[in-house]
Amino acid sequence: MDFTLSEEQLMIQQAARDFANNELLPGVIERDDAQKFPFELVRKMGELGFMGMMVNEKYNGSGLDTLSYVLAMEELSKIDASASVMVSVNNSLVCWGLQAFGTEAQKEKYLTRLSTGEVIGAFCLSEPEAGSDATSQKTTAIDHGDHYILNGTKNWITNGGSAEVFLVIAQTHAEKGHKGINVLIVEKGMEGFEVGPKENKLGIRGSDTHSLNFNDVKVPKENRIGEDGFGFTFAMKTLAGGRIGIAAQALGIAAGAYELALKYSKVRKTFGTEIANHQAIAFKLADMHTKIQAARNLVYQAACDKDAGKDYTLSGAMAKLYASEVAMETTIEAVQIHGGNGYVKDYHVERLMRDAKITQIYEGTSEIQKIVISRSVLKD
Ligand code: COS
Numbered sequence: 212m213d214f215t216l217s218e219e220q221l222m223i224q225q226a227a228r229d230f231a232n233n234e235l236l237p238g239v240i241e242r243d244d245a246q247k248f249p250f251e252l253v254r255k256m257g258e259l260g261f262m263g264m265m266v267n268e269k270y271n272g273s274g275l276d277t278l279s280y281v282l283a284m285e286e287l288s289k290i291d292a293s294a295s296v297m298v299s300v301n302n303s304l305v306c307w308g309l310q311a312f313g314t315e316a317q318k319e320k321y322l323t324r325l326s327t328g329e330v331i332g333a334f335c336l337s338e339p340e341a342g343s344d345a346t347s348q349k350t351t352a353i354d355h356g357d358h359y360i361l362n363g364t365k366n367w368i369t370n371g372g373s374a375e376v377f378l379v380i381a382q383t384h385a386e387k388g389h390k391g392i393n394v395l396i397v398e399k400g401m402e403g404f405e406v407g408p409k410e411n412k413l414g415i416r417g418s419d420t421h422s423l424n425f426n427d428v429k430v431p432k433e434n435r436i437g438e439d440g441f442g443f444t445f446a447m448k449t450l451a452g453g454r455i456g457i458a459a460q461a462l463g464i465a466a467g468a469y470e471l472a473l474k475y476s477k478v479r480k481t482f483g484t485e486i487a488n489h490q491a492i493a494f495k496l497a498d499m500h501t502k503i504q505a506a507r508n509l510v511y512q513a514a515c516d517k518d519a520g521k522d523y524t525l526s527g528a529m530a531k532l533y534a535s536e537v538a539m540e541t542t543i544e545a546v547q548i549h550g551g552n553g554y555v556k557d558y559h560v561e562r563l564m565r566d567a568k569i570t571q572i573y574e575g576t577s578e579i580q581k582i583v584i585s586r587s588v589l590k591d
Pocket of ligand 1: 337345389444450451576
């Protein structure tokens, strides 16, 4: 495999690196503490084209490939995974889903604003009793001719408090199981739609995660994406791409922690020498570097599969499974290399360790990725 980056891809990678260092790094510890992410930063990411990276320029997007998106995700995630999850959800789940399956009118009305960061989107699949078991939707969208009446609760919704456009998965024809599920575009402010309290999380604390309640929300039928009953397939298809974005996030968290540990090991001294000169530390760095490169190859491969029009369900699942494991292992080792300093906030690695954990959980847990991978392997 040749992953030589083009001039344009290198420029995007550099732009994301510069933005992360200049704009995201200042205040990242405070944002994690306060569980806040100023919308101003979302706007700035929008101005740089990071909010609609794979969206056609016709809809105000950047018109880039998946590999460019992955490169940007990696760089942003090295510094601030709360920022990068907002980028990931908006790009892979909301914008991509609308571009691939929305009507022209839906794209004009919603996608053109989502891709610039003027507004931000949320993807609402998980429920109190339907996370991994995504077909068990309790939220209902009952057909009333020209509109649906939406009732139910969604949980752990990234961008829940700041989004203006919500893609909500709901059951319309319970007797048809997953073939009776629809996806509706819900706007902030629709009567009966309430944003619940913010979750107090272990990691990615800057991103705002909320539960959402829908009480007899009237949603016009023109807000349904795709044919009647397309909702579950929509969720699976968008999540297949979303997993590449989260894999890139995990890769970035791992690489960010590794870079910090490498730097620290060359300045921190014990027993009269820099700790990098102790084989115990050098071997840790060797393992981290090797695993990160392996994860990077899987992530790039999945992105290239998507760009080549190949099926990326398997490669995306493998990338997410492996990169998220590497993120967890690497960040734990980075804390260990930092010793006591690793356990305090100023050195960043404890935050990266907390942030890493969610990459093994959201957009399909590691166990779900193993279901996807094993089914694919066994089918051959
Ligand atoms: N692309 C398109 N369609 C897909 C698909 C994909 N990647 N994966 C599954 N489907 C389709 C199947 O083809 C099937 O359709 P048909 O009945 O028409 O053939 C349908 O979806 C149901 O699939 P399946 O029978 O495999 O469903 P299961 O209940 O066994 O669940 C898993 C499949 C576990 C893979 C699915 O429920 C899943 O991904 N769960 C995790 C969801 C998730 O990521 N949650 C996190 C919340 S978002 S942060």
